[in-house]
Amino acid sequence: MDFDVQFEQYRQRVERGLDELAPPAGTRPARLHTAMRYSLQAGGKRLRPVLVLATAEALGSKTDALPAAVALECIHTYSLIHDDLPCMDNDDLRRGRPTAHKQFDEATALLAGDALLTLAFQLVARHYAGQPALCTALTRTLADAAGSEQLIGGQMEDLLAEKKADATADDLEFIHLNKTAAMLTATLVAGGLCGGATEPQLATLRDAGRHLGLAFQIVDDILDATADTATLGKTAGKDARAGKTTFVKLHGLDASRKFAREHSAAALAAIGRLPGHTTFLIALVQSMAGRNK
Numbered sequence: 001m002d003f004d005v006q007f008e009q010y011r012q013r014v015e016r017g018l019d020e021l022a023p024p025a026g027t028r029p030a031r032l033h034t035a036m037r038y039s040l041q042a043g044g045k046r047l048r049p050v051l052v053l054a055t056a057e058a059l060g061s062k063t064d065a066l067p068a069a070v071a072l073e074c075i076h077t078y079s080l081i082h083d084d085l086p087c088m089d090n091d092d093l094r095r096g097r098p099t100a101h102k103q104f105d106e107a108t109a110l111l112a113g114d115a116l117l118t119l120a121f122q123l124v125a126r127h128y129a130g131q132p133a134l135c136t137a138l139t140r141t142l143a144d145a146a147g148s149e150q151l152i153g154g155q156m157e158d159l160l161a162e163k164k165a166d167a168t169a170d171d172l173e174f175i176h177l178n179k180t181a182a183m184l185t186a187t188l189v190a191g192g193l194c195g196g197a198t199e200p201q202l203a204t205l206r207d208a209g210r211h212l213g214l215a216f217q218i219v220d221d222i223l224d225a226t227a228d229t230a231t232l233g234k235t236a237g238k239d240a241r242a243g244k245t246t247f248v249k250l251h252g253l254d255a256s257r258k259f260a261r262e263h264s265a266a267a268l269a270a271i272g273r274l275p276g277h278t279t280f281l282i283a284l285v286q287s288m289a290g291r292n293k
Helices: 003-021 030-040 047-058 066-084 106-127 132-146 151-160 169-194 199-226 238-242 247-251 253-272 279-289
Strands: none
Touching: 003 047, 003 066, 003 279, 030 066, 030 106, 047 066, 047 169, 047 279, 066 106, 066 132, 066 151, 066 169, 106 132, 132 151, 132 169, 151 169, 169 199, 169 247, 199 247, 199 253, 199 279, 247 253, 253 279
16 A cells, blocks of 8 residues: 555544544533643644554554554653743744643643643553553553653753753763653554564564664754754754754764664664564654654
8 A cells, every 4th residue: 555545544543543532622621621632633743653553553453552552642742742831942833833831821731731641541541451461561661651761851851951061972862762762662662562562572663663763853853953943833943042952963964864864774674673564664664764844
């Protein structure tokens, strides 16, 4: 099947899942649930939940991966809401629309993010309760990736590295591995778990996720330095203005592009070691590393 057609089918499946599994906007308190849906349904390519579905299906889809995919998107969206807050990156635009704290207010945005993070674990508990081993493994995967040693820790290090004159390559890798790569790794592992992956296959998926996450974030750094706001759907050039530690700041554009290619190739090599029908998954990874927005 044509890649774009298959990707759109996955994306539409994710959109239906988000609509069906998130609380209706009118659920009391309506302002909170409206804000949750405002951010959750703001569009975007849905790369992370599509990765979950595609990985599960490549390995044979032993169980429905959609609730896990939606749970990962809930965590990702929560992280974006909080990342945009004035106390963090202080951004006004996300996916071409006002950020949650601009559309509503700071307190509502904060609570909407909190609620989406919690919803992710509610979804796993509700939909995989009949498969205790899978439920436990998914819960651990999401909790580890979203916790203080990975996603949140990476965000903390990112804030600490702002305007840090002596930031090192090790500092930068810690930020990228935890702020970005941890969640992309979790998407591949969650899909693998739903697809019945063996322990060696899960290790391969973790390897692929680490390299894919680094490639993805390096490309993000490059785009922040080279693309415009209209193309990105978020404020361009904000990393440089904030004095953030990025691959472009530390290594320059040419070296950053080289690093992105190398990590992308490593991710593809890892996925190539998996059994099953990985053609779409390989094409998806290639498109993520070669994206222009």
